[in-house]
Amino acid sequence: MVKVKVGIINVTGYAGSELARLLFRHPRAEVVSVTGRSAAGQKLGDVFPHLADMDMKITAELDRSVDVAFSAMPHKASAEAVLPLLKAGVKVIDISADFRLKDGALYPRWYQFSHPAPELLGEAVYGLTELYRRQIRKARLVANPGCYPTGAILALAPALKAGLIRPDVILDSKSGISGAGRALALNTHFAEASDSVSAYGLDGHRHLPEIIQELSLLNRKRPVSVTFIPHLIPMTRGILTTCYASFKPGKLSGDSAARELMALYREFYKGEPFVRVVDTPPGTKHTWGNNYCLIHPVIDPRANRLVVVSVLDNLVKGAAGQAIENMNVMFGFDETAGLEALAVYP
Amino acid sequence: MVKVKVGIINVTGYAGSELARLLFRHPRAEVVSVTGRSAAGQKLGDVFPHLADMDMKITAELDRSVDVAFSAMPHKASAEAVLPLLKAGVKVIDISADFRLKDGALYPRWYQFSHPAPELLGEAVYGLTELYRRQIRKARLVANPGCYPTGAILALAPALKAGLIRPDVILDSKSGISGAGRALALNTHFAEASDSVSAYGLDGHRHLPEIIQELSLLNRKRPVSVTFIPHLIPMTRGILTTCYASFKPGKLSGDSAARELMALYREFYKGEPFVRVVDTPPGTKHTWGNNYCLIHPVIDPRANRLVVVSVLDNLVKGAAGQAIENMNVMFGFDETAGLEALAVYP
């Protein structure tokens, strides 16, 4: 069986190295080129000992003969890196935010740059497989969702689609520290981050417009107001998002409400290989290293409020794993190819 | 200077041992009797090496000649333990929930026992010094607030008192694992708890009625609806609570709103020795081992919503430290006596 040839742009960050880890065992794909700016010329295993078996050299530029390129570059640089690839006919899965927002005018405001190819924003498919599988199949450019948006959107999609809740939601997210990336910063220094939890992005996190865009699309294109507060948690991987929303009058009340809610969520995700609706509150550790998103919806009957908890591994379903899931859909592979390993627990 | 004689009931839990740690250096108090069921007969330093300097023996029963007793017993057992002491004229600061709720009927429902002395519920003073200092001064029975309620109430009190917000709030709390106590359980096993965050108490945590009671009192005695979801965080100490509430129409809007909000909070806590309203998002680690509650109020202008973050050390301001603060007020000591040490950071 011929394997597709894969390139990874910026393999030296955590999303990039996670792509390498997962793709190395993919039955239908072969990583043939990996890039990294500062580490160009080094062996992959010298930068990441756990990838020593891959025996590849990091280069400055991507080999353009690849069939598909994953970009794990920071925003702005990512768009610049993938545009020539797209022109050269390479399929692209962009893990940065550069093709997620449909409205190009949002980039200067939220990401401080003018988008170099706004004409592609309409074409790019938002790579949340559970919602856009059909479009991803034919896409040549997939915008891989952000880690926070993935957990938040999957948690609220069934309720929004069913018209259960008012269009004003609160998302309280708790993220492991790998979400802040591999670059050095005081807030990711072990001595500062361990044994502490703190909120950040209180004046507006960059994932907010992405979440609003997708939740509003789910809400029959009517705008959803979102308060989104992320928190830094002293763990390496994982995001837990607690979602709060008020039920519309007359929706889901009475003794059977909890059961109906659970049934609605189960039905929505029936057959989905990477979403599991669970009966007990999940921990992020239940998804360590794998591509699951676990969702636990409950009702606060005193306040007539929906509370949904979702957990995922920010580097897998929140980044590299979902990107591979998208590749699998784009190339017609089994959707779980390369993503079968169970979570590593404890 | 004569020191008050202090007893600690159940010194072998984390609240009890924290009382011992802090009281050992108190200039006006002397611990003369400490009890513990399973450890009776052992030396305190054998159970807790960090308390070896105290050179005390743990006994089964409290020496009744104490001037004041702190009870760190679990609920129900605590009421039973302190009733004879009260009758004997000993002042009591109860760290359990047994005298926090004014409505005795709530105990069977939330704590699964009939209160043995409901007539004391009216007399007992809720020991949140910032709100009840005057009453604590003359109290002989103080109900020390729960760890979650302390952070939540202090975070919302200024806004509720000022009538800024609607009486429907969401409290998303993140607690370190010492909050679950020293008793053994799978969810506090290091291998299960580390590298994971999870929600619990989704069907109603025991601190909820206490929070509702106090927030409603602050809201001119009109009921406040509360959704409260606690989360377990892989750290030993600390609680961060993120509070969400909608502003009433016409309140705090426009360009100066953020400034006015900050001014209102600063004014409310002016002169308070243990509350600091801070300009940047605080981390729980900033309060490690000390009695501060740090509060950071902001506005989400997109959703016209108040967001307040508070942090404290659950074993200090959330338990033992606040209990000592109450003792200081009851006995007319300097409120900060024994509580002066700065947080241990990092």
Add this chain to the structure above:
Amino acid sequence: MVKVKVGIINVTGYAGSELARLLFRHPRAEVVSVTGRSAAGQKLGDVFPHLADMDMKITAELDRSVDVAFSAMPHKASAEAVLPLLKAGVKVIDISADFRLKDGALYPRWYQFSHPAPELLGEAVYGLTELYRRQIRKARLVANPGCYPTGAILALAPALKAGLIRPDVILDSKSGISGAGRALALNTHFAEASDSVSAYGLDGHRHLPEIIQELSLLNRKRPVSVTFIPHLIPMTRGILTTCYASFKPGKLSGDSAARELMALYREFYKGEPFVRVVDTPPGTKHTWGNNYCLIHPVIDPRANRLVVVSVLDNLVKGAAGQAIENMNVMFGFDETAGLEALAVYP
């Protein structure tokens, strides 16, 4: 391809659940029966959410139609559980210590029980593949090595075999907390174990006779004196062992010594799929969730001493992974079958 039918005795501990995790994706084996005492009757996914995909029920007794049984029972109980299986013709890989020691007299002293089948101690093969591959191929009973012995023996084997060092070694081991098992104990409580390191077993850890036995065999059957001090580290997985030994006079001195040492180690482990001799000091995290043992030998020229650092995942190469490696050898499968996944990092 017909799969071998596998049973796991005591799937509810960490070694047992790790066997389940790894075997679920094994191309040549199928788990058909899992047991657990307290959890009998429950679904595997209810006890371990990360194993929900396995959709198996935990039973009290093992299905005896299995081809091979892994026992993850505690010592003594393990021997009792596997004896009837052996009689019934089932191949057994015992993760407990019950068949590791060749001298049955050591069991009463180190494990406080009389061995029920001392006649099997000669037959049982010590399952360190790198040293006993030939014997494992024909074994019907494999004693899977202890987690500490695995790292220590692999670290010292090349030097001992080559006669480089004096027969008096020091092993200073640092283990993650899953090594203490899933049973509840105060020293594995998160609040006690986090942010702390401590030594234990100072009066003789149970793995000591096993280490002495195997190192002595490597030393041409001449006894090796071993000081072994294990330490508990605030991490979930991983063991790092630092080994210290004095060089025999005239061995490996001079400018080329370091290079010769490295060459000797590389030669010793040439072709081994799960041992990698590395040029830089490895971290335990480099082996998270996979079956590698990384070894870094250096010389302290000032003290004319060999220092070897080895790291592995105590639940994989130190338990379940090595057990599967043994199964692969026993059944003639590819040695890496089911064990190909790279370490999850970071």
Add this chain to the structure above:
Amino acid sequence: MVKVKVGIINVTGYAGSELARLLFRHPRAEVVSVTGRSAAGQKLGDVFPHLADMDMKITAELDRSVDVAFSAMPHKASAEAVLPLLKAGVKVIDISADFRLKDGALYPRWYQFSHPAPELLGEAVYGLTELYRRQIRKARLVANPGCYPTGAILALAPALKAGLIRPDVILDSKSGISGAGRALALNTHFAEASDSVSAYGLDGHRHLPEIIQELSLLNRKRPVSVTFIPHLIPMTRGILTTCYASFKPGKLSGDSAARELMALYREFYKGEPFVRVVDTPPGTKHTWGNNYCLIHPVIDPRANRLVVVSVLDNLVKGAAGQAIENMNVMFGFDETAGLEALAVYP
């Protein structure tokens, strides 16, 4: 009571901020000047929220009117900073390594600089109070011991002084990550450091010559050979050192040996306020935030070897606390002044 005026050079590192934390509550000292290069002009509480109560501004240069200056500068820069202060008559306690080594020729080799004032190396007193109390009393320049040397020397001093052990010791140290300082580096990034342990400095850590110097002085000035391997542990504070040494022939054997060893250690440290010889293996967490060094000496009878475990908080007894202890001795204060707080546990 007039307080001595204290200055802290480089308050913005972890040793510097720990000095500030501890000195703020010192009954006989007042911090009047704090410096920091990059943070000059900022308020102390803006850099370190836990120090907000100090309400001081960080300056570029130290106020020379101080009575005593603590230097928490890196090596080389520290010597340069304190020389003018010494000339100006300020007493100096240097936390860097710049005055620890008696042999100036060691600086180029181990610290890559030529010592600017080798004539002071003889005068400088090595500030290990337990060994040099008499000299510290009259010192104007104290070289505060390194964090690793403190734990190692205190652990071995009684045995070496008594002539029990051979002059060839192994020190296996485990340090929390604050020991690596507040500067940013990949190995202190939370995602890299958490859940991992690794050895470093295998080709010779800078604390080695300091340890050799002091152990040799204890050994009647006869050289002691030292193998010293430090390890990085995923915790913020704490060092545990496990020391290994062979007994000289005829020393401490037989049934009473363990008891005699313990008695010898207890006698050696009798009356010492900050060393406690303990009967059970200590954890680093037992010293969190305080100035104790706990020592646990045992015998490995099989190998006729002494094993001593010592624990301390690297930022307190290993740095700032010991520096204050030295100040207390230099100024004739109670040795425990400012250092009375018990460890924060758990």
